[in-house]
Amino acid sequence: GENVEQHPSTLSVQEGDSAVIKCTYSDSASNYFPWYKQELGKGPQLIIDIRSNVGEKKDQRIAVTLNKTAKHFSLHITETQPEDSAVYFCAALGANQAGTALIFGKGTTLSVSS
C-alpha cells in the first residue's frame, strides 16, 4: 500500500524567509496530492492540492511542485508570516489494503518568529 514520508518534522524560520517541506510517496499509481494546515485546536484545512497531470501549482505565497518520476512533492511558502505557524501535512491518494484512501505524512511543525 501507499506510504508517505514527510521531512522535516520541525522547521523554524524567521519572518519573511521561505519554508520548504518535502514528501515522498511509494505508490506510482497515486494521482492526487493535497496539503493541509492544522492550527492548535482545529481540524486540518486544505491549503493547496495538485493532480498528477500538473508539475507545479501556485496560490499567492504558496506553491506545490510534483515530480512523478522521483515520486516526491514539495510545499513552498514564501515571505512567511507568524500566522503561517502551524502543523502542515502532506497526503497522497493511493492504495491501502482495502482500496483507495488518502494517506498522510506525519506532519511538519512550522514556527515563524518575528
Add this chain to the structure above:
Amino acid sequence: EAGVTQSPTHLIKTRGQQATLRCSPISGHTSVYWYQQALGLGLQFLLWYDEGEERNRGNFPPRFSGRQFPNYSSELNVNALELEDSALYLCASSLEGVWSNQPQHFGDGTRLSIL
C-alpha cells in the same frame, strides 16, 4: 456555507465502554471519511462511507465501525474502548468519492479521552 460539524467536542469514557461520535458533512457532499489522530502518529485513515455504504476501511480492528444515514450524516462507533483509543477523531467530507479526486474538507474533531 456551513463546514463539516462534529459532536461532541470532547468525550470522556472509561475502558470497556462504548463511544459514539457524530458528523454532519458539508451540504451536497455525499462522501464521509473518518480519521484517527493520535499523538505523534499523524492522521490514520479509519473509514469511508459513500451513499450509505462502507467503501473502504483502514487497518483498525472491527470494534471500530460506523454508518452513514440517508441525509449523508455519519456516526463512528468504538466498542470495548481501550486506553490507546484516546485520540482526536476527525471527520471529512467530499463532493464525491475518492475516485473523483475531490478535496476532502475536515471538521474540528472530537477529542476522545479514555480513563
